[in-house]
Amino acid sequence: MRQHDHEDFDVPDERPARRRAQAARRGRLAEPTRSGRLTEGERVRLAKLREDAYTEARLLPEGTDRWSTWDDAEHGPLPRPDWVVTELAAADTDLGVLKTGKEADVHLLRRGLPDTPGTLHAAKRYRSDEHKLFHRDAGYLEGRRMRRSRENRAMAQRSAFGRNLIAEQWAVAEFAALSRLWTIGAPVPYPVQRNGTELLLEFLGDDDGTAAPRLAQVRPEPDELEDLWSQATSALELLASEGLAHGDLSAYNVLLHRGKLVVIDLPQVVDVVANPGGLEFLARDVRNLAGWFHSRGLGEHVTKTDELLADLVSAAGLG
CATH class of the missing domain: 3.30.200.20 (Phosphorylase Kinase; domain 1)
Incomplete structure (x- = not known):
């Protein structure tokens, strides 16, 4: 992953032409880098930046x-x-x-x-x-x-x-x-x-x-429900094997796309080892997701959430 210096972003005269064009379309053209009167050279430079930005914006393919x-x-x-x-x-x-x-x-x-x-x-x-x-x-x-x-x-x-x-x-x-x-x-x-x-x-x-529907929006048949639970537990186990918990897992951030579950919305993904509340996040993911399956008729004898959680803790290397 690239490292970023958040203090070095605002150097307008070093923006590539494409960024200047984007700024023009949003109404934010190049502005002076300091307050006070501008020198003639600075006026010319800023005018050229504006002209370049508008020119490139006009060259966009129609409808984009x-x-x-x-x-x-x-x-x-x-x-x-x-x-x-x-x-x-x-x-x-x-x-x-x-x-x-x-x-x-x-x-x-x-x-x-x-x-x-x-x-x-x-x-x-x-x-x-x-x-x-x-x-x-x-x-x-x-x-x-x-x-x-x-x-x-x-x-x-x-x-x-x-x-x-x-x-x-x-x-x-x-x-x-x-x-x-x-x-x-x-x-x-x-x-x-x-x-x-x-x-x-x-x-x-x-x-x-x-868009593919969220799991919360679908009404699976009983035989499909067990297969979807199996897919869900496989996803949980794979995350746990990486030492991770989703952190906010529920039927609202799982999509059903062509018969397959797809997990989305992972900005809050939790390192269950580094985070002091890691085990609680893991347990909450299991409870939330299992709760939806229980509400659709899948029994605890199928979900076996206590056993599942113990397996996830072990897969994460915490048990």
């Missing part, structure tokens, strides 16, 4: 919203699926919101070259300092310390700077967890890229943009 951010992003693990669009000439089109949440919104996004159908993605965008973030983040952030005392203080005080750091830290954590779990074959969406607080993920759904 931005150029592909692939070249500026952290990329997902190898081997990369063949549907991932890596060409820098590709453009992105935002097709609307798939899901809204307290910490992030998920948009449907199409990325492709001009005159091609493109590929659908889920673009998860974490909110930053304009919202109060992560009302339950204190427990999850145990064991995740940043190296700089200034950053730790800002996060603890929930200043605007600290909330921005938290937003990016959660995006980094989710991208890392998805990359790690996808590599070992866990049922998670492929993480295409991370660019700041935006994650671009594999879209799970139909070609027309209809």
Whole structure:
């Protein structure tokens, strides 16, 4: 994972042209780097930046919203699926919101070259300092310390700077967890890229943009229910073998896609060894998920949650 220096982001005259074009489309053109009167040379430089930004924005393919951010992003693990669009000439089109949440919104996004159908993605965008973030983040952030005392203080005080750091830290954590779990074959969406607080993920759904339903939305037949529980326990065991717990697992963050369960929403993934509350997070994941299966008619004699939890603790190396 790449390291970031959060204090070195605002150097406008060093932005590549594509970032300047994105800033122009959002109405944030290059601004002076200091207050007071501008020299004639500085005026000329800023005027040239604005002209370049508007020019590149006008060159976007019709109907698209931005150029592909692939070249500026952290990329997902190898081997990369063949549907991932890596060409820098590709453009992105935002097709609307798939899901809204307290910490992030998920948009449907199409990325492709001009005159091609493109590929659908889920673009998860974490909110930053304009919202109060992560009302339950204190427990999850145990064991995740940043190296700089200034950053730790800002996060603890929930200043605007600290909330921005938290937003990016959660995006980094989710991208890392998805990359790690996808590599070992866990049922998670492929993480295409991370660019700041935006994650671009594999879209799970139909070609027309209809997203796969959450497990909470489906009504499985009795014979299907037991198979789904088996899939769920396999996912839990795989996470535990990596020393991890989902941390907020329920039927609302598991999708059913073409008969297969896929685990989503992993920003709060917990290292059950490093986190003092790791065992409780693991137990809560089991209780929450088993509770949904029990409500659909699957008996405790099938779920055997006590035995399952003991197996997970052992797989995590804690028992």
